[in-house]
Structures are given as structure tokens and as C-alpha cells.
Amino acid sequence: MSSDTSRRVPPDLAALLRKRKAEEELAAKPRFIPKKERERLAAEKRLKEEEERKQKEEAARSKNGSNTANGYTNGANGYHQNGDSYSSSSRPPQSIPTGPKAMRGHAVNGDDDRSNVVDRNDRRDDRRDDRRDDRRGGNKRGPENGHDDDRKAKMEKADEAELRARYMGPAVNQSTFSAKKKRKRTAATKFNFDWDPEDDTSRPFDPIYASRQQPLTGLSLSEMTPEQARQRAEVIRRSDPETGEERAWQFVEQYERVKQHAERKNLGKHWSEKKLEDMKERDWRIFKENFGIATKGGAIPNPMRSWQESNLPRRLLDIVADVGYDEPTPIQRAAIPIALQARDLIGVAVTGSGKTAAFLLPLLVYISDLPPLAEFNKNDGPYALILAPTRELVQQIESEARKFAGPLGFTVVSIVGGHSLEEQAFALRNGAEIIVATPGRLVDCLERRLLVFSQCCYVIMDEADRMIDQGFEEPLTKILDAMPVTNEKPDTEDAENPLLMSRYVGGKDRYRQTMMYTATMPPLVEKIAKKYLRRPAIVTIGNAGEAVDTVEQRVEFVSGEDKRKKRLQEILNSGQFKPPIIVFVNIKRNCDMVARDIKGMGFSAVTLHGSKTQEQREAALASLRSGQTDILVATDLAGRGIDVPDVSLVVNFNMAMSIESYTHRIGRTGRAGKSGVAITFLGNEDNDVLYDLRQIISKSSISKVPEELRRHEAAQSKPTRGGSKKTDEGGGGGGFGGKGGQW
Structure with missing residues (x-):
């Protein structure tokens, strides 16, 4: 019995397999390494590489030292250097070539061997000077390191090309057309229609043409230049010997009065030639007609004519110039001055009209006046929220927002479907001033308490009609209802007063500003605008729902x-x-x-x-x-x-x-x-x-x-039956569900 009890029980094979599988799965999972640990590992790796490099240099230096010793021994046997030439008393039987180094390869009668010896000595002297410079602190980067960098760059480029070919497929149908080669081929046979300057028979320096005057008849006083007015007065004086002098003075006085009146009234000038303070109501009406701008709502400011007249901060204007926005688009000209006055806004513009920058720039000005995010308020949610119907549009807005917000020190985070909630929660760990999201995924974050809107004071709904078409009305309502009510604007005429709406409600809070951009205005969009926007200004570019003329x-x-x-x-x-x-x-x-x-x-x-x-x-x-x-x-x-x-x-x-x-x-x-x-x-x-x-x-x-x-x-006539057919994509884009743009 004792032998049976002391016998060892064999291990359970299934348990061993399960344990081994669990260890493999644990090893396969990516391990999160803190930033300090990553920096420590990188420093250790650099230190190890530096030690290996020094060991290699020491080995090469010792090897070169032994070779140099052998060379000096040979020199003692018969190469005594005196200044820049060798003495004739110890000259070897073969003469050393005295010509350029490039001619040493052509030496004869044994001169090749002696040239090689001299070249080796020169190279040893150069290496000895380099080592001496290294010991003195100079020449930190040798040619070997430069070759290593080049080789590393080539390897990285090859790896990048291999990865691109692996995931994106080989590049096909790449054009080999070269306009330069085509011009070379056709230059010999192409007939030149240009005028040859040598065949010009005109005589531009002929005195007859030099003294010719322009005709002055048919010009009004307002159209004349001062030089033309002087010539006209001179003609009047010469044509009438008796009263010509007096008539000429009367003409000059009349010309001066007309010019002063035109300058005072700015008549005959286009709005682009006038200063901002000289713009009249008629000029602003022409300006709006030129850019197809129509506005509706009380106390709407005039559009901006250029970026310099936009009242944007200088730092933001520098960023606009760096991004490459030379001239503002019509929606930017009309919407930015309104948004800078803390007014709610409905922008109706065709697609591709530059709406993104129209709402991003005023948003950045707005949150620049708010306290920066810190430990005490980073978990209270963002300052601004941008909603868009699709993942691609959200990522496009995020990319555009980072161009402007990054230099100002603001953080932009996108929340879309297709990415894990844990990953997005990790991106929000330090807070974010601006969040760009799809409605469905944002509702998921709110329901799971990953995000709150305790201090959100700026809301933008881009492509609002598309969000309604896709069934996002209910998620959109949940999001807007989750906003704080303490900073809502009053539904009175005070909502149109920029001075009152720019003040702080209490403490660090400001009135909430809501903006909606859309291409069409269906009834459901009007319903949401009426419920959540307070006395909005409406800006329409062109005609709503029409295609662009380009x-x-x-x-x-x-x-x-x-x-x-x-x-x-x-x-x-x-x-x-x-x-x-x-x-x-x-x-x-x-x-x-x-x-x-x-x-x-x-x-x-x-x-x-x-x-x-x-x-x-x-x-x-x-x-x-x-x-x-x-x-x-x-x-x-x-x-x-x-x-x-x-x-x-x-x-x-x-x-x-x-x-x-x-x-x-x-x-x-x-x-x-x-x-x-x-x-x-x-x-x-x-x-x-x-x-x-x-x-x-x-x-x-x-x-x-x-x-x-x-x-x-x-x-010939509009169909009477309502509604259109739906496809599996939802009738041209709808039916993609209301959960985070899952389409």
C-alpha cells in the first residue's frame, strides 16, 4: 500500500496543453509599454550600439597601427624625407615619379610599385591625422557613418516599396509620357507662327510718332487723367487768342471740381478699388451679387472682402497663409463674420464650397478665450463638438482641423465606428478641446459614460440633411439634449446682440453657439434648427440644391x-x-x-x-x-x-x-x-x-x-407618387443605420 501511495501521479496532458496555449496567447497579445519605459529601452539600445561602434573603431585602429609600424620600418631602410622631397643619398634604385597622382598609373620601369608605396604612406598619414582629430574632439562623423546612413535610407525605401506592393498591389498603368521629349520630337518639323523681331519694319523712334497726341474728344471730365486735362486746356488756349486763356482756366477749375466730387462720393469705382470705410450700401449689394451671397436674419454684419479684413487674430491668419488659403470662398466670406459675433448660424451652400474652414476658424477663436484644459477640467468633456454623417467626412474634418488647431496647441480627436471604443477612450485620456464624431458612435460613448458634455459650448452639425436622411434624427436629438442647459441662449432679440452673447454666463462658461451646415433644407432639418438654434442667421450661397456652375x-x-x-x-x-x-x-x-x-x-x-x-x-x-x-x-x-x-x-x-x-x-x-x-x-x-x-x-x-x-x-411633369425606391444602400445613401455611421 505504501508503495502505491508514494507513486508519482502522471501529469494531465490536457491541462498542460491548456496552460501552454494560455501562455502563447498571453505572449501574442501586444503589451502596453509606458512612455518612460520606451525611452529607457531606446537609450539602452543607443548606448549598446555606441559601444559596439567604438569596439569596431578600436579594432580597426589597432590594425592600422600595425600596418603603419611596418611602413615606418621600410622608410628607415631607405626613405629619408627632407622637407617636401626625398634626399638623393638614400634614393632607391628606381626613381619615384614626381608628376601628378593621376599619372602614377602610367609609370614604367618599376615606378608602379614605388607609387603604390607612396600612396599607402599618404593614406596612413591621413588616417593618423583623422585619429588625432578624433582624440581632440573633432571629426565626430566619419565617412563610414555617412555610408551607413545612405545604406539605411536605401533599405528603408526598399522596405517601403515592398510593403506598398504587398498591400496595395503592383503599380500598373503608369504613364511614361514626357512633354519635354515630345517637344524635342516635334520641334524640328513644327512650323513657327511667331513674329520674328528682325522682320519688324516699324520705326518706333520716329519723331513723327513720338510727338503724336491721343485724341481728347469724346472723353468726359471724370474719365480724363490729369495729363489729358492739361492737354485739353492747352488746346483751348491756343485755339482762341482772345478769350482762350480764361476759358482754359475755367476748364481746369471745372475738372478739379469734378474730380473732388468723384473722390468724395467714390462714384465710378468698383468695390475692389475702395477702402473698407468707403464701402456704401450699394457696393455691398454688388459684392453679394458677385459672389451669390444671400443672408436673412436681424443685425447681420457685412461679408469680409479678404482675410486681412476678417478680424481674425494675426496668429490664425498666419496659419491660414501657411495652409495655402489665398482668397476666401463665398461661404467663408459670409459665415465667418457672423460666427465671430457669437451668432447661431445656418449655412446653406453647395458641396465643395469650403464649409469646413468656414466653421473651424470661428470655433478656434471662440475656444481660445476659454481656460486651457488641465487636470481639474480635462474630464469634463470637450469645448467644441462637430457632428458629421460619415466616417470618411469625420476623418476629413479631423485632418483639416489639425492643420489649424495643432499650431495653437489644441487637441482634436475623432470618434467613429470601425475602431474600438477602448482605443478612442485611450485617445481621450488627457482630454480634447475639439471632438469630431458620427452621431451613432457618439451616443454609444455617452451611454457607456466614456464622455460627458459638461463644458461643451460650441456645436456644429455638418451635412445635417444627410444625417437626417440616414436616420440619425434620434441620436442627434439625444446628443443635443445631453448638452448643458445653463449656457443656452435666450430665445429673444438678445440672441442677436453680439455684445451680450460674447459675455461669460458665469465663471468660465459662455453662451452655447450652434451652427448647422447643409446643402438642402428638408422639413426635419428645419424642425431641429427651430428647436436648438436661437434666432439664427441664415446664409445661402447660390441656390439651395443646385449643382455648381463649374x-x-x-x-x-x-x-x-x-x-x-x-x-x-x-x-x-x-x-x-x-x-x-x-x-x-x-x-x-x-x-x-x-x-x-x-x-x-x-x-x-x-x-x-x-x-x-x-x-x-x-x-x-x-x-x-x-x-x-x-x-x-x-x-x-x-x-x-x-x-x-x-x-x-x-x-x-x-x-x-x-x-x-x-x-x-x-x-x-x-x-x-x-x-x-x-x-x-x-x-x-x-x-x-x-x-x-x-x-x-x-x-x-x-x-x-x-x-x-x-x-x-x-x-414633362413632376411625378405625383411620393418617395423613391430604396436600394440596399438606402436609396442613394440612406439606410446605413443610425449607429455610428455603420454603412
Whole structure:
């Protein structure tokens, strides 16, 4: 019995496997290393590398020292140096060449060996001088380190190219066109129509032409220059010997009176030639008409004519200049002066009009007057909140905000779906002055107590109509109801008084300022504006819901998928449009099909739709913006807020389900004052939007309504049945759910 009890029990194999698996999983998890620990490890690594480098130098120095000793021994046997030449008494049998070093390779009769000896001695002397400089503190960086840096840079560049090829695929269809080479090829055969200066037969220094005077008849006094008035007075004096002198003086006096009157009234001058204090009501009316600005609401300030007249702080104006904003856009001219007066604002402007900077700059001025975030208030929430309907638009606003907020020392954090809540909570650990978020994910953070709005005093809703279309009305209401009520503006005329609204409510709190930017004003948006905005000023740029005049709209009746693909190939192969190009479809499964066909045509293409992960969406947009990909095939997910520079062509492979979605689709081109083209394929399934399409094309100054659309039966009257069809993307962008933009 005792032997049985003392026998060792064999280990449980299943328990060992579970333990080993748990250890492997624990080792595979990324370990959070504090900042101080990372700095300590980096310092140890640098110290270790420095010691290894010194050991290598010592080894090389000892090796060079032994070689130098051997060289001096040879010198003792027969090379006695005297000044800059060797003495003839100890000269070896072969003569040492006295010509340049470049000629030593051509020596004869044994001179090669002696030249090599001298070269080696010279190199040893140079190394000995370098070591002496190192001991004295000089020459810290040797040529070996420079070669190592170059080799390291080449290796990093190769690794970057390998990673890009691995994740983004090989670069295809890269143009090898060179305008310089083409000019060289055609220069010899091209006929030159320019005028040869040697063939000029005119005589510009002819005295007859030099003394010729300009005719003075037909000019009014206000149009004459002082020199022309003097010449006219001289003509009057010469033409009448008796009374010419008196008439000339009367003419000069009359000219002076007219000039003084014109300068006093500034008549005949354009508003751009006047000073700000000389601007009259008529000038401001012309200014607004030139930029298509319409305002509504009490006590609205005049627009700004330039950045220098914007009343923005000098430091912020320097940042604007560094970013590259030369001239303000119409919405920026009208909205910034209003927002600087702490007024609530509704901005109605077409897509691509510069709305982001219009609300960011006044926001930064507003929170600059608030106390900086510290330990006692960093957990009370942000000072400003920006809401947008899509993840891509949120990230675009975040990138733009960091350009202005970073130099001022403000923190900007985005909260969107597709990223873990723990990661976003970690980004908020030190507080943030500005938060950019989608409504659904922000509601999740509020419900989980990851965020509060105890001190939020600035709220911006961008693309408000799109948020309502996507079903974000309820999350939007929850967010606005979570704001503090102690700093709400009164719903009286005091809300239009900038002096009262700029004061502090109590302590460090200021009145909450709410701004809403939208492209259209549906009833639900008006309802939210009426509930949460106090006596807002309304700024409209152009006509709400209309396309910009920089986009040429073309429509073609092409029925059937095969015919449309064939027509799309003809358009892409025509060479009229340079990448990037965006192709819009209505449903997600068509995205991959059309992209596959485009790749078969020889073009590179990426897709963007609701089934893509956040990383895939960001990678697709990054490849299009960087020029690695030519064409983006997308649903209405890319219809709003996505800013891809220099898009030359937008193709609606499927017509949008609503005219609002169509407007935002074609707004991806023709941005920032540049021109663009939008081509739309139509079929029998698009009868419900043909009337609105005809109306919006007819209002464009550069587009022409085709005869087939003009005569189409469905384009003669607006359809009576309400609502449009919904796709799996939600009828041109809706139906993506109300949770953090999960679309």
C-alpha cells in the first residue's frame, strides 16, 4: 500500500496543453509599454550600439597601427624625407615619379610599385591625422557613418516599396509620357507662327510718332487723367487768342471740381478699388451679387472682402497663409463674420464650397478665450463638438482641423465606428478641446459614460440633411439634449446682440453657439434648427440644391449593363479625362463587378461601399488621392464630404435615386473653382427623377439639356407618387443605420 501511495501521479496532458496555449496567447497579445519605459529601452539600445561602434573603431585602429609600424620600418631602410622631397643619398634604385597622382598609373620601369608605396604612406598619414582629430574632439562623423546612413535610407525605401506592393498591389498603368521629349520630337518639323523681331519694319523712334497726341474728344471730365486735362486746356488756349486763356482756366477749375466730387462720393469705382470705410450700401449689394451671397436674419454684419479684413487674430491668419488659403470662398466670406459675433448660424451652400474652414476658424477663436484644459477640467468633456454623417467626412474634418488647431496647441480627436471604443477612450485620456464624431458612435460613448458634455459650448452639425436622411434624427436629438442647459441662449432679440452673447454666463462658461451646415433644407432639418438654434442667421450661397456652375452635366440614354460597360470603356479610352475618376453605382454588389470590368479594360480601380471595413475604406481613398489608383467605383457612400483633389470626371453608371444624391455625386468634381465633367447613364428605371434632372441641368450655365431628355414623357411633369425606391444602400445613401455611421 505504501508503495502505491508514494507513486508519482502522471501529469494531465490536457491541462498542460491548456496552460501552454494560455501562455502563447498571453505572449501574442501586444503589451502596453509606458512612455518612460520606451525611452529607457531606446537609450539602452543607443548606448549598446555606441559601444559596439567604438569596439569596431578600436579594432580597426589597432590594425592600422600595425600596418603603419611596418611602413615606418621600410622608410628607415631607405626613405629619408627632407622637407617636401626625398634626399638623393638614400634614393632607391628606381626613381619615384614626381608628376601628378593621376599619372602614377602610367609609370614604367618599376615606378608602379614605388607609387603604390607612396600612396599607402599618404593614406596612413591621413588616417593618423583623422585619429588625432578624433582624440581632440573633432571629426565626430566619419565617412563610414555617412555610408551607413545612405545604406539605411536605401533599405528603408526598399522596405517601403515592398510593403506598398504587398498591400496595395503592383503599380500598373503608369504613364511614361514626357512633354519635354515630345517637344524635342516635334520641334524640328513644327512650323513657327511667331513674329520674328528682325522682320519688324516699324520705326518706333520716329519723331513723327513720338510727338503724336491721343485724341481728347469724346472723353468726359471724370474719365480724363490729369495729363489729358492739361492737354485739353492747352488746346483751348491756343485755339482762341482772345478769350482762350480764361476759358482754359475755367476748364481746369471745372475738372478739379469734378474730380473732388468723384473722390468724395467714390462714384465710378468698383468695390475692389475702395477702402473698407468707403464701402456704401450699394457696393455691398454688388459684392453679394458677385459672389451669390444671400443672408436673412436681424443685425447681420457685412461679408469680409479678404482675410486681412476678417478680424481674425494675426496668429490664425498666419496659419491660414501657411495652409495655402489665398482668397476666401463665398461661404467663408459670409459665415465667418457672423460666427465671430457669437451668432447661431445656418449655412446653406453647395458641396465643395469650403464649409469646413468656414466653421473651424470661428470655433478656434471662440475656444481660445476659454481656460486651457488641465487636470481639474480635462474630464469634463470637450469645448467644441462637430457632428458629421460619415466616417470618411469625420476623418476629413479631423485632418483639416489639425492643420489649424495643432499650431495653437489644441487637441482634436475623432470618434467613429470601425475602431474600438477602448482605443478612442485611450485617445481621450488627457482630454480634447475639439471632438469630431458620427452621431451613432457618439451616443454609444455617452451611454457607456466614456464622455460627458459638461463644458461643451460650441456645436456644429455638418451635412445635417444627410444625417437626417440616414436616420440619425434620434441620436442627434439625444446628443443635443445631453448638452448643458445653463449656457443656452435666450430665445429673444438678445440672441442677436453680439455684445451680450460674447459675455461669460458665469465663471468660465459662455453662451452655447450652434451652427448647422447643409446643402438642402428638408422639413426635419428645419424642425431641429427651430428647436436648438436661437434666432439664427441664415446664409445661402447660390441656390439651395443646385449643382455648381463649374461642372458640365451630360446625360446619355444607355439601357442594359453590357451597353453601359461598352460606353464606359469608350469614355475611359478616349483620353479626354485624366485620373482620378469616380464611377457611381447604386448597389454594393455592382461595385465589385464594375471594378472588375474596369480592370479588364486596363485601368487600375478600387471600390468603396458599405461592406468594406474602415481600414479598407481609408486605404482605397488614400490610393486614389496619391495617384496609385486611377478609378474609384463607389456607392453613395462617397457621394458626400469626400474630397479627392482634381477629379476630372464623374460617371453615374446608375442614376441616383434622388436629385439630392445626384447633386452631391457630381459635386465630387469641379471643386475649389476648377472645372469638371459629369456623365450620367439613363434608362427606363429612372423615370421618377427625369423631371428634376431636366430642371437642374437647365439651370446650369455651362450644361445643355439634350433633345431626348427634353422630349421625354417623364420629364414633362413632376411625378405625383411620393418617395423613391430604396436600394440596399438606402436609396442613394440612406439606410446605413443610425449607429455610428455603420454603412
